Amino acid sequence: MSILTHIAGWPLLAALALVVVPRNYRVIIRAIAVLATLISAVLAVKMFCQFVPGAAGFQFEQQIPWVESLGISYHVGVDGLNVGLILMGAIVAFAAALCSWEIQTREKEFYILLLVMTGGILGAFASLDLFFFYFLHELALVPTFIMIGVWGRGENKNYATFQITLYLSIGALIALIGLIALYLQSGANTFDIPKIIEHAKTNPLAVNAQNFIFPLLLFGFGILVSLWPFHSWAPLGYGVAPSPTAMLHAGVLKKFGLYGLIRIALPLLPQAAQSWAHFLALLCVGNILYVGWVAMRQKDLNLLIGNSSVAHMGFIFLGIASLNLIGVTGAVLIMVAHGFLAALTFALSGYIYKQTGTLEISALGGLCRKLPFIGTVLLMAAMAGCGLPGFANFVGEATVFFGAWKMFPAITIIALWGALVIGGIYMTRAIRNVLHGPLPEKWNSLSDANLWRKLPYAILLVSLLVFGFWPKLLTEKINPDAQKIVAVVTGNAIAASPTSASAANFIAQK
């Protein structure tokens, strides 16, 4: 059995085991959930270390036929594009399980859903079969709605649940139509992604079919990733979601759509990708500029983080739209980096909410005095959010800008401005209002995280710093496989140019 099956399988097995554990054994329930996610995180680290950069084909592959008549098989494997995502997903899931101490009611159900979500999304990232790719994502998506609906906070809970369910279901189902159409149009009579790509090399899809399917995938996946103007569910949903759910969704699950675009849409629909790239780049401006501007106006810390996370998606879309090696590499880098960052910020805001019962920025202030650890981590997360060098986000964003410059100079300038100025404004302002200034009387009783509670924040922060200082860990893995995708899209197989590969590394060193 492939290590990937273990990574996705342990959380699902643990979810099954929890079904039979009586609900008043709270400690055991928690322990099982934390242990299962820890196992998959450790296995993911092991897999990441064993991964051979640039090896041909997929690694840690496993294939079991499932429905022969339709050509569906359980097929998992990793290459440079998803190895980082699986590592990130497993680590974030472990952190989310650790952060779930804030859940005090119906813990059993919560942990079952959390584990199903974890197993589903890790499986979806590992999957090399279109059917399982979708199936496992959907398996992970539905628990999100239930978790927000049941354990969500605030008065807006029902409306936010309603909106996120509606948006994400529509997005997922549009993508499903696109995926089925792709399967039928490819003529390969298999759901196996590598086989379809191989088949498409000799029998490319007709251009009008591509132009029909690409928008389905773009908007279907786009809605899942909160592409402007379909983003309004995200800040609202994350605002009310319990923090483990927000961590897993914003950090990991949301990357599914982006990964789908890179893994499936670009290599299979190259012509359509080229003709839609400009349009996508224009929508990115909406994400970066408009949503960034909205984020500046937020009065609630969680809404601010939610909007900022939507704005960050713009950079990834820009990287994808640039359709060149540096851009796509950068996009994958940000996907990993933003996963850690989003999880970290939502975990921190969850801690503050648990302590104070509010995230109203004007009601907070001076928290750094009472919460030195949480405050410091929040400060660092905010710095990572506005792209400070040293954090993984900087590497990704800078790489994307380098990649996009050739294709869309004007948009890149706007995006740079959005990243540096707008991001800087709302992040520093939030930091000043939440952490510094006079401490209101009522917050004198706050207490900082103890050693055990510090663990998830520390893990996420360390991950951000590790990939920030040694981005080569990721870039050397991403580069060869991003190269393959880009070669298909641009139609001419550029030899893996040392300049472009080293450009990413060069930025990384800075």
Added chain:
Amino acid sequence: MLEIPVIGLGLVLMLADLFVPAERRRFIGYAAIVALGVLLVTSLSGNGSCGQFGTAFGGMFVNDALSLFFKQLFIVAAILVLFMAAEFSDKLAEGSVAEYYSLILFALAGMLFAASSNDFTMLFVSIELITITFYVLVSFQRSKLQSLEAGVKYLILGALSSSFMVFGIALIWGTTGELNFTKLAAVAPQFADSRIFLLGVLLVLVGLGFKIAAFPFQIWAPDVYQGAPTPTTAFLAIGSKAAGFVLLLRVLFNAVPSVTAHWANLLIVISGITILYGNLCAIPQRNLKRLLGYSSIAQAGYLLLGVAALNASGQSALLYYLAGYLFTVLAAFLVIALVLRQLDTDDISGLAGLNQRSPLLAATLTIAMVSLTGIPPLAGFFGKFVLLKAVIEAAQTTGNHGYYCLAFTALAGVIISLYYYFGIIRAIYWSKEAGDLSVIELSSPAKLSLWICIAGIFWLGLFPNTVLNITNLAAAALGK
């Protein structure tokens, strides 16, 4: 031949009524279940006459992969409905449960004949056998006004649709001189321009549309579902509907394939409107059985996707979806029968606190609702997936953009249905005012039937290979 033992069994049960004391009569049902189980096993093993494919009675009766698939489906449905009836027996009139059992078996015999009919006479006789038995089954709670009202409604509308159908059959026979499906298929192309012939086919479809509760012949469904005794409703929802579908498939693809080929748009429109109607009307419902009545209309719409696609993968998908629907809908009605038998209302609020009263019932109903919505990893998801695939395949092979619209309509239906199916789940787990929290005792047969349904839902969702191969074979039999 499975029909003869089933009818014989029905007669034996009626006779047993004479000799078994009233308080033991519910156990007659278990005997019937065992007998049907034996029949099912023999039909599955392929021994005896079930495995011999061919026609009989001058081509009126056909035994092929399709009929075998449906017969097995009907027998499984009848077994589970008998379990439900045994649990429900104390709500029926004193000592009349054996009659109820035998009526279920007669309806089952009608369904078995329907699965094998290859002739319009046979079609009409089997439909009437099913429908007339159901008139009695629907109004079986003679002391309950609602049940009688439902019976009258079903009788009037059922009789109306039967008359449409028989009129249609007369027109078809009048123009072509053929009643046999196989022979009709050979001569039908000559009558492609004959309006009377086309009207005849259309009227037959009206009659079948009534059975499957497709728009615009769905009016009866919510009222009858609400008023009828729960086991009857369950049998209506799966047995009667599946019988309608097997006849629809036979008529459209065996008898008049040349006409059907031109009716793609009609079928697309009916399917789309049925989906939207059922789902939209289900939203405001508070009565559980009524809600499931509307949901069954919506499900008929999804099943019609497989008909409208006009290709083998659509037919295969339809059969697959029906198999999943069998376990799902029976699971839902089993729970309703068990939970609400002490209550006088069927209101959703009756489910409050169910997860404390009986975790098994709560879990079963949740699984059934999630599967009806079409969420992985349950049967409903894979069923909807193959149906959608068939529709998109039709869109790509025929170039008819209506199919894309249909696919999007189906998705809109899925999203709408999230609301009311999850409303039920919310009522189970998160109701504020849970009044009665007494534990619901389940008999071991009831538990067994619940576990069968759960296993079926998961099996069809997680391991679709076996059943999909069977449905592919059955659909291939239809194309011949």
